[in-house]
Amino acid sequence: MDILFFGGSFDPVHNGHENILRTALNYKKFDKIIVMPVGSPGHKPSCKAPFPVRKYLVEQAFSDIGVELLVSDFEGNSREKSYSYLTVDYLKSVYPQATIYFIIGADSAINMKSWARWQYLAGQVTFLVFAREYDEDDLLTAAVKEIQQYSPDTAIIRSQVIPVSSTQLRNTAAAGGDISGLVDGKVSALIEKYHLYADDFYERNIGTAQLLIPLMLREKRAQHTFNVAKLAVQFAEKYGVDTQKAYLCALLHDIMKQQPDRIMLHRAQQSDIIEKIAAKPMPVLHGFAAADFARREMGIEDEEILMAIKSHTCGRRNMSNLEKIIYLADMLSEERDFPEKEPLLALAWTDLDIAMEQALKDSINWLKEKGGAIDSDSYEALEYFTTLNHGGNCNG
Ligand SMILES: [Fe+2]
Ligand SMILES: [Fe+2]
Incomplete structure (x- = not known):
């Protein structure tokens, strides 16, 4: 051969x-x-x-x-x-x-x-x-x-x-020039449609993420991702958070979810302190792996974006409004159906901190019923929001 x-x-x-x-x-x-x-x-x-x-x-x-x-x-x-x-x-x-x-x-x-x-x-x-x-x-x-x-x-x-050189091509594409004579027709159409080499941070990364989703996620997970992104933007508008940031975080939050465990684990290990990652249950690692992908493959250095991608499954203390929005949009996206959804959605439209407290309670309870491992960050986050909302009375 x-x-x-x-x-x-x-x-x-x-x-x-x-x-x-x-x-x-x-x-x-x-x-x-x-x-x-x-x-x-x-x-x-x-x-x-x-x-x-x-x-x-x-x-x-x-x-x-x-x-x-x-x-x-x-x-x-x-x-x-x-x-x-x-x-x-x-x-x-x-x-x-x-x-x-x-x-x-x-x-x-x-x-x-x-x-x-x-x-x-x-x-x-x-x-x-x-x-x-x-x-x-x-x-x-x-x-x-x-x-x-x-x-x-x-x-x-x-x-x-x-x-023709790739550098010259990237520069021409960034300047909005015509590259159709220098690359395959399908390639130039994709570069143009998804703004793959655009200069603007959000234009390039949002477009790139939109192309990555069907390449890296199966149909149901891809649909979930687009639903989360839609809701995250609506929450961002309501709470005065940068909508492009929320949209980009949501598009990337589950991007590593369907990669083999070995690849997910090694990306997660590169994303944060190794001891911290070692203590985490496997189901939360895809957020950490996605943050590593965003940094190493896409050049996204914005810590607020990376943190919101990381914490979307486990939560943590001191979450920013962007993080709360991604967490809640992930839990409340259109295709999800669970008994506590409607009251939680109503809370999310009223007060992010109260909604986070309830969302963490719901997901911890759900994990307990299922016998799933619970991340210590989730307990800490619940304690944090409970104290924040009720001034230290954990039963309040
Ligand atoms: Fe997720
Ligand atoms: Fe998700």
Whole structure:
């Protein structure tokens, strides 16, 4: 089995990438293409668009490439900075019989010696070095010769270079310019519709979240999310809270809810003090994981937003009005049905603190009946709102 491997930021994928892929496909027939967008293992995003969006755009752009395509999550889910040799080790473990053809640019080939464990890596793969059609480059020829000592079939593949870069594309998109000639039609339509590279914080992040929801949540959970967002905005209007902030928090509050436990847990662990996370019941961790996603994948640094996403299931002392709104909107969204809903909704329209006290009581009671674990933050929050509302009389 011959696998063509192509890694990069793909922020966003563009016609230059497609040209490289098609040049490789002209060089040789492949059984499978694996495209691997980089992840964001650091504190700040390494890319403007979050991983699931970049992945989806790649899938759209290469959907008619004519060879079986897999856009891999491996680096997207990685907790650490990924090195190519580790990625290739992973591919070899999944496809032990395969020959892996690894696309790199001419610059990468020339600088191969700066790559971690490059001789080992070269021993595992065959590089296809993409270069400009008429370039006679002694440096490149010499570099490829050296690589061939470890990877004898490494070859230079040549084509006209399409003059487009992701940076230039992002800038053009941010300025509202036309990018339709530089990227796949489906990709440009998505970038435009969801404002994926807009300069404005809310325009970009709200649009991005709207695209992420159907990519990361099944239909019922997605519908719940949009219902929460609608109610959160109504509460925000009533209580003088920034409606865009409330809308964005609500769109992201459950974004990690349907991810595998392993991924949810590692994101939650990165979101807060590790001991605090360790003491929390599993069902509340998706809020913490979502806050980590918002920070690392979307670059959202606003602590008020992150806190409202974190506390939406468990609550806490000293909740801001934004946090109360997200907590209550989550509990009272249109599709939910439980006996105490109507009186609680009436309270939420009257007084956020009284409503929070009742909401916490209701959810603690519900968890007790169900035998579910109760987060200590929820007890503390109930005590806090009870004291706030009744001046210290816990039975009041
Ligand atoms: Fe939730
Ligand atoms: Fe929710």
